[in-house]
Amino acid sequence: MNEYTQQLLDFLAVSPTPFHAVSNLSDRLVRAGFTQLHESDAWPTESAGDYFVIRNDSSLIAIRYRENPANRGFRMVGGHTDSPCLKVKPNAVTCNNGYAKLGLEVYGGALLNPWFDRDLGMAGRVTVHLESGDMTNLLIHFDEPIAFIPSLAIHLDRKVNEQRSINRQTHLPAVLCRVGPGEPDFHEIILNRLRDDHPDTGIARMLSFELSLYDCQPPAIVGLEKSFIASARLDNLLSCYAAIEALLHSDGSHNPVVVLNDHEEVGSVSSSGAAGPFLQSVLGRFCKGGDDMLRAMNRSMLVSADNAHGVHPNYPDVHDAAHMPLLNEGPVIKINHGQRYATNSETEALFRAVCERSKVKCQTIVVRSDMACGTTIGPVTAARLGVRAVDIGVPQLGMHSIRELAGVHDQPALATALTGFLDYPDWPF
Ligand code: CO
Numbered sequence: 001m002n003e004y005t006q007q008l009l010d011f012l013a014v015s016p017t018p019f020h021a022v023s024n025l026s027d028r029l030v031r032a033g034f035t036q037l038h039e040s041d042a043w044p045t046e047s048a049g050d051y052f053v054i055r056n057d058s059s060l061i062a063i064r065y066r067e068n069p070a071n072r073g074f075r076m077v078g079g080h081t082d083s084p085c086l087k088v089k090p091n092a093v094t095c096n097n098g099y100a101k102l103g104l105e106v107y108g109g110a111l112l113n114p115w116f117d118r119d120l121g122m123a124g125r126v127t128v129h130l131e132s133g134d135m136t137n138l139l140i141h142f143d144e145p146i147a148f149i150p151s152l153a154i155h156l157d158r159k160v161n162e163q164r165s166i167n168r169q170t171h172l173p174a175v176l177c178r179v180g181p182g183e184p185d186f187h188e189i190i191l192n193r194l195r196d197d198h199p200d201t202g203i204a205r206m207l208s209f210e211l212s213l214y215d216c217q218p219p220a221i222v223g224l225e226k227s228f229i230a231s232a233r234l235d236n237l238l239s240c241y242a243a244i245e246a247l248l249h250s251d252g253s254h255n256p257v258v259v260l261n262d263h264e265e266v267g268s269v270s271s272s273g274a275a276g277p278f279l280q281s282v283l284g285r286f287c288k289g290g291d292d293m294l295r296a297m298n299r300s301m302l303v304s305a306d307n308a309h310g311v312h313p314n315y316p317d318v319h320d321a322a323h324m325p326l327l328n329e330g331p332v333i334k335i336n337h338g339q340r341y342a343t344n345s346e347t348e349a350l351f352r353a354v355c356e357r358s359k360v361k362c363q364t365i366v367v368r369s370d371m372a373c374g375t376t377i378g379p380v381t382a383a384r385l386g387v388r389a390v391d392i393g394v395p396q397l398g399m400h401s402i403r404e405l406a407g408v409h410d411q412p413a414l415a416t417a418l419t420g421f422l423d424y425p426d427w428p429f
Pocket of ligand 1: 236
């Protein structure tokens with residue numbers, strides 16, 4: 001396993017939620033010399049520098065600002081920090097039939113079957129009152145299996161392998177423990193963990209939380225030839241990690257930008273999602289006015305990096321027979337003329353030129369004409385900014401499962417192609 005793959009696995013293991021992913025990526029940017037800017041402050045946009053901005057603790061924009069974007073444009077790579085999962089309901093614990101259970105809301109288009117019979121941890125963000133009277137957000141991570149959703153035995157449902165469907169309200173609550181003389185106090189459990197994790201913070205009480213469950217099984221390299229990565233959240237933390245890697249290796253000549261949005265899996269409409277104003281307002285502050293921003297957009301391009309469906313060897317019929325991306329054959333250019341992907345013939349050509357120059361193989365996907373097509377932050381960002389864009393991503397299997405499969409060779413290939421894009425000479429268009 002090469003060093004890059006090991007770093008990716010380590011990042012996946014410590015990033016169970018978008019909050020943790022953004023925190024870990026911002027630590028990496030700080031180590032590389034980037035300065036965090038806060039949206040409520042005045043920004044030093046007159047001088048070149050490496051900066052990043054965080055919104056809602058879950059979306060991040062990093063920029064290596066060099067010169068007036070009206071003359072150079074921005075080279076942008078986008079991805080999303082969120083993945084489908086099970087989120088904890090506000091009044092979290094219910095007790096019945098002898099067990100304390102956690103009420104759960106399905107976030108995004110999760111494949112639900114794989115959540116059964118897993119050792120589930122819990123992580124997220126908690127907002128607390130401090131003893132000083134202030135309020136603050138804190139990350140929390142129960143890095144151990146505290147919950148479990150047991151399957152119903154086959155003896156009690158003989159048609160399970162042909163017919164079982166999952167009721168999200170009644171079948172998903174996760175078992176926490178048996179109910180003893182008293183019920184578990186969820187707020188007390190959270191507070192105790194917070195006080196352990198943040199011992200000098202002076203936490204008075206919890207006000208609210210955004211918690212989700214995740215699979216405690218760590219990411220792994222699998223397969224007879226050790227050529228696959230198995231992990232949760234490959235869609236799309238793999239792309240987020242490659243994007244930051246590319247930014248750090250870029251020469252900075254074209255004002256490279258990485259934008260990582262939350263809430264893609266639920267439609268992107270939020271203040272920190274791609275349909276919100278986050279990217280536009282950050283880029284606008286690096287331009288000297290509306291006219292400069294419009295000139296900059298015309299010189300800019302976005303690569304929306306989000307994993308693609310590799311052909312499933314047991315279900316070849318759900319793919320278009322002329323477009324069958326394989327794992328470990330390089331990033332996939334996604335095409336949908338219904339604009340579910342932002343790629344057009346011009347941006348496809350530019351990305352092909354980037355791959356050729358970077359010596360990275362690439363593939364193409366288009367969904368079957370009789371099936372619906374997914375989407376990414378690409379079209380919504382392109383529409384919001386009026387910027388040209390291409391949708392690409394490494395091929396993977398089992399998208400939106402609790403454990404997905406990608407190819408080990410595609411990760412470094414993606415990072416190399418993205419660096420090649422950020423540093424590519426001026427566009428001919
Ligand atoms: Co995705």
